[in-house]
Structure formats: C-alpha cells, structure tokens
Amino acid sequence: MSIRAAKVETGPRNGREYDPKIHETVNVRRHRIDCLFVRTKIGDRASRVVIAGAGPAGSSLAIRLAHYGFDVTLIERERFPRHKLCGEFISPESLGHFRDLGVRDDLLSLGGQRIYKTRFSNRKGRSFVISSGILNGEGFALSLSRYEMDRCLMERAKALGVRVLDGTRVANVMADGESITRVEAVGDERETIIADIFVDATGRASALRKAADRVAGGPGEAGKPLAIAFKTHLESVRIEPGTCEIFFFPGGYGGITSIEAGLANLCFMMRASKARELGADADVLLRKAVCQSRTAASCLEGADRVRDWLAVSIGSFGRTPRPRMRNLLSVGDAAAFIDPFTGSGMLMALEGSKLLADIITSTSFGPVSIQEAYDAAFARAFGRRLRVCSLLRRAAFLPMVPSIAISLLGSSPRGRNYLAGATRSEAASG
Ligand SMILES: Cc1cc2nc3c(=O)[nH]c(=O)nc-3n(C[C@H](O)[C@H](O)[C@H](O)COP(=O)(O)OP(=O)(O)OC[C@H]3O[C@@H](n4cnc5c(N)ncnc54)[C@H](O)[C@@H]3O)c2cc1C
Known part of the structure; x- marks a missing residue:
C-alpha cells in the first residue's frame, strides 16, 4: 500500500468536504497533535525526533528521517x-529497502x-521447498548476522548526522x-532529551510505550x-549451500x-510449558527436543557451538496496544510481532518504518492525527x-498438524506459494 493512497483515504471524514482552515482550527483546539501539528511541526524539517531502539525498525527510520x-x-x-537473538534470514523483499537506505x-x-530456497520439514524429514524467487526481490534472501546487519545500519545513520547514543537506555518519560x-536516557551519564515526536522501536520490550503508559496511568502489562526462543552460532554444520532449513519438532520449530x-x-x-517440562537448559532442549527432528539432527551432527546461547521469552504475538500519548508511535516489533517462521519480522520492521517515515514527512494530510x-x-x-x-501459529503448535500440513503442501505448489505470499504484503507472491 503506497502512502499516496493512504493519504487520499484518510481525507474528508463524516462525509464532509475538507476545508483546511475550519478543520485545522477545530483540531488545534481539540488535540495537541493534529493536522496542523502534522503540517507545521511534523512536516517541518526542524522537528526533533527521538527514536528508542536501534534494531532494523529504529535505525532504518532514523536513516529515512535524517535523509529528509x-x-x-x-x-x-x-x-x-x-x-x-534472530534467525538472521533477511527475506528477499528487504533488499529493496536496503537499497533505498x-x-x-x-x-x-x-x-x-545468498539463500535461494527454504525447506520446511516435519519431524520425520518429510519436506517441501519454497523458492526465494517467488517473493518480491532479486531472487535470493540473505543470511547475515544481526551483529553485522545492525552495525551497518547504525553506521549509516551516524553518517547521515543522526545523534546515536548506544549503551544508553530510555528510562523515564515526562509528559x-x-x-x-522529554525522555530521560541513562547510559554512562544521565541525559534529558526534548523532542516533538517520539518513536518506540525497542522491539518486543515496547519499553518506551510502557514507560509512557505508566505516566498516563495505564494498566501494567504482565x-x-x-x-521461549534460543539462538546460537555454530561451525561445521552440514547444510546444503543456499538453503534455509525450517524444521518442526514436538512442541516447537527451529531454523x-x-x-x-x-x-x-x-x-x-x-x-514455554514444554521447555519448562524439559528443564529449560538450551543444550538439554537441543538434545531432547530439537534433535527429534531428523533434519535438525542430521544438520547438527558433528557441529560445534561457538557462542553462548541467547534466550528470550515471548509473551504475545500480533499487534500491540496503541500508545496512549499522542506524539508517540510504535514501529517494528514494538508495533506488532509476526511469527518467526515467516522469516519476515525484519521485513515488517523495514516496511513499517518506511510507512511511518512517509507519514511523518508528509505535509498534506487531511484532518486526522498522525497516530490515526x-x-x-x-x-x-x-x-x-x-x-x-x-x-x-496455532496450527504449528498442535500435535500432528505440522506433519499433515507439510504432506499436503508438499503436493501443492499453488498452495504453498499462496501461503508464502499471504504471510507478506499482498503483492509479494509471484
Ligand atoms: C526466535 C526468533 C527468530 C526470528 N528469526 C527471524 C528471521 O530469521 N528473519 C526475520 O526477518 N525476522 C526474524 N525474527 C523477528 C526479528 O528478529 C524482529 O522482527 C526484528 O528484530 C524486529 O526489529 P525491531 O527493530 O523492531 O526490534 P529489535 O530488533 O528487537 O530491536 C530493538 C532494539 O531496542 C533496544 N532496546 C530495548 N529496550 C530499550 C530501551 N529501554 N532503551 C533503548 N533501547 C532499547 C534493543 O537493545 C534492540 O537493539 C525472529 C524473532 C524471533 C523471536
């Protein structure tokens, strides 16, 4: 969906014609962040923006806004x-965003x-393949560590004049x-930063929104x-070049x-319940659960772990609550967490930040707030x-369902291409 189309659709409301003077005056009285604010402050290139979180959502938004x-x-x-922690599969559609950035x-x-195909296998090794070529892009996905990818994006933001404070967390919000x-940032030193627009790009932590919700008297989220997810890097893994392996095992899946x-x-x-039952130690889970997948066992035979495990717990999937503060916006996982097996979380972070940058930099909105x-x-x-x-997701965690689905999709190229496309933007599948 292009932002141009979005602008047209968010124009006149309640069937009334849009009269900029009337609507802007009314809205200025009603809201602090309204269409006039959008035009005179947000559209104003001198606006100050604070972005919390320098994953792909935060860094790419910083790059886009600095560019403007x-x-x-x-x-x-x-x-x-x-x-x-991430599967580090950068889906083909992301490369177009990286070019823009x-x-x-x-x-x-x-x-x-370069990854040309993804193989999905059930526990017994029965599988089907989805070619990277059916997704929008250059025919391949990229597998690169987040260590390198996120560093590269942050360096680009710095080169464009973004003020980067790493080793610093957003701790408090004043409203x-x-x-x-303003927000209070705590690193080696404590600093208060004033801005016009604030963006929560802190991933699933949603740290800035939660801090702001506390100030607004919102309920805590627990x-x-x-x-539970785990990640490590290994050497001597036996994997077909150009292939990403996704495999299911009882109670979970991996890549x-x-x-x-x-x-x-x-x-x-x-x-989480299955992990707790087995002891929640990553090496034990690997042996007792993950390697029940024939694919995983065969790829990992003789492999050596070269880094410590990273672990996170996942409390929810899908759209997160809308921020209560009117000049706070969420992007990336802080806005919505999409299931990892789609390999499209980073893509959604890049797409979401483009969407938001287009809105922030737009100067021709109808009478709607930037949040709306x-x-x-x-x-x-x-x-x-x-x-x-x-x-x-619900199906993936049910016993037997992944096996049956993999068998069915194995014999239906149209079915699997449709499904791959449905986990992405509407124009993604070829
Ligand atoms: C198990 C698993 C596997 C996955 N595999 C893939 C995959 O293969 N491909 C894919 O595309 N996606 C994958 N994803 C999803 C992907 O990791 C996310 O969608 C993506 O990282 C979202 O980017 P983001 O910038 O929104 O958040 P993040 O990448 O989480 O970045 C948020 C940043 O905010 C920082 N932060 C947190 N709190 C604060 C604070 N208080 N102050 C300042 N900074 C803060 C963090 O340190 C972090 O750097 C996977 C996710 C999981 C859980």
Whole structure:
C-alpha cells in the first residue's frame, strides 16, 4: 500500500468536504497533535525526533528521517555491535529497502550467504521447498548476522548526522497532558532529551510505550510467556549451500541457515510449558527436543557451538496496544510481532518504518492525527498477514498438524506459494 493512497483515504471524514482552515482550527483546539501539528511541526524539517531502539525498525527510520533533514536522536540500550537473538534470514523483499537506505551493497559485501530456497520439514524429514524467487526481490534472501546487519545500519545513520547514543537506555518519560515532552536516557551519564515526536522501536520490550503508559496511568502489562526462543552460532554444520532449513519438532520449530565466516545460525522456539517440562537448559532442549527432528539432527551432527546461547521469552504475538500519548508511535516489533517462521519480522520492521517515515514527512494530510493516519495505514499494510500468521501459529503448535500440513503442501505448489505470499504484503507472491 503506497502512502499516496493512504493519504487520499484518510481525507474528508463524516462525509464532509475538507476545508483546511475550519478543520485545522477545530483540531488545534481539540488535540495537541493534529493536522496542523502534522503540517507545521511534523512536516517541518526542524522537528526533533527521538527514536528508542536501534534494531532494523529504529535505525532504518532514523536513516529515512535524517535523509529528509529531521533532527534525529537514536537511543540504543546495548553497546554496538552486539549479537541479537534472530534467525538472521533477511527475506528477499528487504533488499529493496536496503537499497533505498544506502546499505544494500555494504550488506552484500559482508560475507553473508545468498539463500535461494527454504525447506520446511516435519519431524520425520518429510519436506517441501519454497523458492526465494517467488517473493518480491532479486531472487535470493540473505543470511547475515544481526551483529553485522545492525552495525551497518547504525553506521549509516551516524553518517547521515543522526545523534546515536548506544549503551544508553530510555528510562523515564515526562509528559504534558497527552503528549510526551522529554525522555530521560541513562547510559554512562544521565541525559534529558526534548523532542516533538517520539518513536518506540525497542522491539518486543515496547519499553518506551510502557514507560509512557505508566505516566498516563495505564494498566501494567504482565503475563506468562507463551514461548521461549534460543539462538546460537555454530561451525561445521552440514547444510546444503543456499538453503534455509525450517524444521518442526514436538512442541516447537527451529531454523538453520549459513551466515558469514563459515558459521551457521541455529534458532529455535518452543512452547514455554514444554521447555519448562524439559528443564529449560538450551543444550538439554537441543538434545531432547530439537534433535527429534531428523533434519535438525542430521544438520547438527558433528557441529560445534561457538557462542553462548541467547534466550528470550515471548509473551504475545500480533499487534500491540496503541500508545496512549499522542506524539508517540510504535514501529517494528514494538508495533506488532509476526511469527518467526515467516522469516519476515525484519521485513515488517523495514516496511513499517518506511510507512511511518512517509507519514511523518508528509505535509498534506487531511484532518486526522498522525497516530490515526499511521494506524489506518498500518492496518491496511499488515492486517491480513498478521491474521494469517495467527492461524498458522496455532496450527504449528498442535500435535500432528505440522506433519499433515507439510504432506499436503508438499503436493501443492499453488498452495504453498499462496501461503508464502499471504504471510507478506499482498503483492509479494509471484
Ligand atoms: C526466535 C526468533 C527468530 C526470528 N528469526 C527471524 C528471521 O530469521 N528473519 C526475520 O526477518 N525476522 C526474524 N525474527 C523477528 C526479528 O528478529 C524482529 O522482527 C526484528 O528484530 C524486529 O526489529 P525491531 O527493530 O523492531 O526490534 P529489535 O530488533 O528487537 O530491536 C530493538 C532494539 O531496542 C533496544 N532496546 C530495548 N529496550 C530499550 C530501551 N529501554 N532503551 C533503548 N533501547 C532499547 C534493543 O537493545 C534492540 O537493539 C525472529 C524473532 C524471533 C523471536
């Protein structure tokens, strides 16, 4: 969905014709962040933007806004570069975004592997293959560590004049009514940063939104983890070149793909209850659960782990609550978490930040707030794929269903191409 179309659809409301003067005046009284604000402040290249989180969503948004001349501060909790839990499969459609961001060639030169097909296998090794060529892009996906990818994006942001504070976390939020006025960033030093627009790109932590919701008196969010995920890098993995292996095992699924420097990424996710039952130690889970998959066992035979395990718990999937503060927007996993087996979380982060950058830099909105415009565009762009993934996730964790689905899809090229496309934008499948 292009932003041009979104703008047209978010124009006159309630069947009334759009009279800029009347609507802007009315809205200015009603809201702090309204269409006039969109025009005079957000559309104003001197606007100050604070982005929390320098994963693909935050860094790519920083690059896009800096390119348009905005004054951007990017705050990242970790000291970069750093390893990050992820399957490190960069889907083919992402390369177009990287070209726009000015990092495509750098990323391709870092030794990652080009992935031409993804094989999905059930526990017994029965499988089907999806070619990278059916997705929009250049016919291949890229497998590259997040250590390199995220570093490269952050360097690009710095080169464009973004003020980057890494090793610094967004700790507190100060507000005036329904708008954030400043955030407190805590690193080696403590700093208060004033801005006009604030963006939560802190991933599934949604740290900035949660801090802002606390100030707005919102309910705290707590819940039991639904799933636990683990990741490591290994050497001497036996994997067909150019292939990403996705395999199912009782209670979960995982992936193996070659990355740079002769290493491979192993990442798996399983139901939290199953992991607890087996002891929740990654090496034990690998032996007792993951290697029940014939594919995993065969790829990993004789492999050596070269890094510590990274682990995260996953509390929810899909769309997250909308921020209460009117000048706070969420992007990437902080806005919605799509199921990892689609290999499209990073793509969604890149697409979402493009959507948001287009809205922030637009100067010709109708009488809608920036949040309303973004929400509507977000639902149009990602609603269907999030619904499809929610159904697939439920199926993936049921006993026997992955095996049956893999058998059925194995004999239906149209079915699997349709499914691959449905987990992405509407125009993605060929
Ligand atoms: C098991 C698993 C496997 C996956 N495999 C793939 C895959 O193969 N391909 C794919 O495309 N996607 C995959 N994903 C999804 C992908 O990792 C995410 O969709 C993607 O990282 C989202 O990017 P982001 O920028 O929104 O968030 P993140 O990449 O999570 O970045 C958020 C950043 O915010 C920082 N941060 C957190 N709190 C604060 C704070 N208080 N202040 C400042 N900074 C903060 C973090 O340190 C982090 O650097 C996988 C996810 C999981 C769980």
